[in-house]
Amino acid sequence: SQQGEEDPQALSIQEGENATMNCSYKTSINNLQWYRQNSGRGLVHLILIRSNEREKHSGRLRVTLDTSKKSSSLLITASRAADTASYFCATDADTGGFKTIFGAGTRLFVKA
Amino acid sequence: GAVVSQHPSWVICKSGTSVKIECRSLDFQATTMFWYRQFPKQSLMLMATSNEGSKATYEQGVEKDKFLINHASLTLSTLTVTSAHPEDSSFYICSVSARPDNEQFFGPGTRLTVL
Numbered sequence: 001s002q003q004g005e006e007d008p009q010a011l012s013i014q015e016g017e018n019a020t021m022n023c024s025y026k027t028s029i030n031n032l033q034w035y036r037q038n039s040g041r042g043l044v045h046l047i048l049i050r051s052n053e054r055e056k057h058s059g060r061l062r063v064t065l066d067t068s069k070k071s072s073s074l075l076i077t078a079s080r081a082a083d084t085a086s087y088f089c090a091t092d093a094d095t096g097g098f099k100t101i102f103g104a105g106t107r108l109f110v111k112a
Numbered sequence: 113g114a115v116v117s118q119h120p121s122w123v124i125c126k127s128g129t130s131v132k133i134e135c136r137s138l139d140f141q142a143t144t145m146f147w148y149r150q151f152p153k154q155s156l157m158l159m160a161t162s163n164e165g166s167k168a169t170y171e172q173g174v175e176k177d178k179f180l181i182n183h184a185s186l187t188l189s190t191l192t193v194t195s196a197h198p199e200d201s202s203f204y205i206c207s208v209s210a211r212p213d214n215e216q217f218f219g220p221g222t223r224l225t226v227l
Contacts, residue, residue: 042205043218088155100216102156
């Protein structure tokens with residue numbers, strides 16, 4: 001079964017606004033990653049945050065991780081039309097193996 | 113990051129035929145590759161973990177005999193969909209990762225349509 005679940009499933013905002021997507025997971029993790037996928041394309045890695053980290057930044061992206069609540073959020077500031085894509089969180093479950101489980105994803109639509 | 117290619121990028125085949133999809137790590141020696149399947153507007157579902165020089169590890173519910181995986185070298189893994197049927201139509205994506213970071217680098221995907 002899938003480890004991560006995203007919220008909301010879909011999000012539509014105006015260009016310039018901030019977009020926040022949340023991810024919850026079920027078991028202990030080594031790290032959590034966020035990926036972006038444009039329609040019909042492969043995935044692009046955005047950020048990896050380790051279980052001992054609480055916040056990480058990369059350009060307009062900010063990721064937080066709360067291991068006590070088993071949740072993470074991805075914030076995209078000053079969104080652009082080009083940010084329109086699906087965003088997935090993925091967790092590497094603490095099983096000792098390298099298996100990454102993806103959440104259902106959030107479809108973000110940024111209107112110009 | 114690693115550059116990963118897939119070939120073909122799309123394929124249309126008749127029901128009953130077999131289709132081979134290649135995943136190449138162009139600048140990275142990948143001891144482990146992953147194969148995912150993605151249905152429209154859905155998330156990626158891990159099918160199997162491909163280990164160089166050994167048998168692949170399949171996820172529960174994935175038929176080993178239907179989805180043959182061969183990881184013959186550190187730069188190439190292949191997924192063969194045998195006796196394909198329309199329900200096998202999907203987007204197949206491979207990825208590579210390295211210890212200890214576990215960041216994954218994805219190929220562009222292969223869209224399979226079985227008529």
